Amino acid sequence: MIELVLDILSWVLLCTGGAFVLIGGIGALRLPGFYTRLHAASLTETMATILIFAGMILQAGLSLAAIKLFAIMVFLLLTAPTASYALANAALQSGLRPVAQREGEDA
């Protein structure tokens, strides 16, 4: 019985994660410009990562594999924003100005 509940739960998590990957992909195609597309990518690399790994951890159960999966998730969540920053900062340094539809506190 508990097996079934866990299976259903992890199934839901994995599918939602997959859906977020898909939405991130759609966003990367639909959004205009470099910086806005970056936001779609961050949808894939945070929300989808968390959901898919949570689903896999439920499948692994209470074992060393679950701890390893959790550690991999943490590593991914630490490195993904760093990579995003490197990409965005490289674009900024090479002179690509973000187009603001409404000027905020512009730098």
Added chain:
Amino acid sequence: MSSSYSARPLQIAGLLLILLISWALWSGIYKPLLIGLGVFSCLLSIWVAMRTGFFLHAMPLRTFLRLPLMWWWLLGEVVKSSLEVARVILSPSLPIQPELVELTTTEETDSGKVILGNCITLSPGTVTIDVHENRLLVHCLTAQGAAGLRSRESERRVARLEIKR
């Protein structure tokens, strides 16, 4: 922080211990050759860490112990902003209002700034694109995301990590 760069032996021993334990858990095969390789790679990692000045930016232990609480809060933020960004992407009119926000932070340590910048990037809809001195330049996808940044909630959460005591 001492001007001449020398790591304290305790810090090195602590890092070595963490590395050795992680290796032992990861490998799961305890043959002399593999253990030898593991010890070698741990020592190599320590050497690289010393070369790159890792111990200059090392965080106190209490900061580490407070991290899970902040992660829990961040998880809620990620879920909220993910749903928001997904809604924006999937709506036919694509209602984006890109905006640049400049945050002035009171974080003094480099690691504090990195944690703050990464927290902002992790929540979809806001990406840190530049960190200079004590200013963070953040690109926001929607006005709602920009408003969330201006409320400085994330900065307070990160600052709470480093409170003494």
